[in-house]
Amino acid sequence: xxxxxxxxxxxxxxxxxxxxxxxxxxxxxxxxxxxxxxxxxxxxxxxxxxxxxxxxxxxxxxxxxxxxxxxxxxxxxxxxxxxxxxxxxxxxxxxxxxxxxxxxxxxxxxxxxxxxxxx
Numbered sequence: 542x543x544x545x546x547x548x549x550x551x552x553x554x555x556x557x558x559x560x561x562x563x564x565x566x567x568x569x570x571x572x573x574x575x576x577x578x579x580x581x582x583x584x585x586x587x588x589x590x591x592x593x594x595x596x597x598x599x600x601x602x603x604x605x606x607x608x609x610x611x612x613x614x615x616x617x618x619x620x621x622x623x624x625x626x627x628x629x630x631x632x633x634x635x636x637x638x639x640x641x642x643x644x645x646x647x648x649x650x651x652x653x654x655x656x657x658x659x660x
Contacts, residue, residue: 556626562611563618569610572617576609577602 557565564572580602588598621629631647638645 562614563621564614568617569614572613573606573610576613577606580606580609 557567560566561569581599584598584602584605585595586598588601589595617629634643634645635647635649637643638649
């Protein structure tokens with residue numbers, strides 16, 4: 542058996558694959574869902590107020606949401622550039638814990654740690 546043989550397994554098995562513009566599948570799903578919902582609400586309300594036709598705005602929201610999703614993916618790609626994998630997710634979870642919204646699975650305590658036994 543040749544010891545100089547290259548390893549065929551990829552090194553990124555534990556991470557999600559990049560699908561579109563530096564975003565993983567999960568990130569792209571969240572971007573697209575949030576953009577279609579926000580575009581449908583905003584354009585629907587605007588066309589209802591201006592023309593009295595809610596469904597015209599909802600119909601226009603689908604092509605607009607594609608552009609908003611691409612812009613969001615580009616912005617997320619720039620935020621992730623030069624950082625290790627999972628950095629943005631970890632920093633978001635820590636920020637949510639600081640604001641009291643969600644408990645973080647990471648240790649965020651700063652101070653002296655004691656390893657003594659108290660009786």
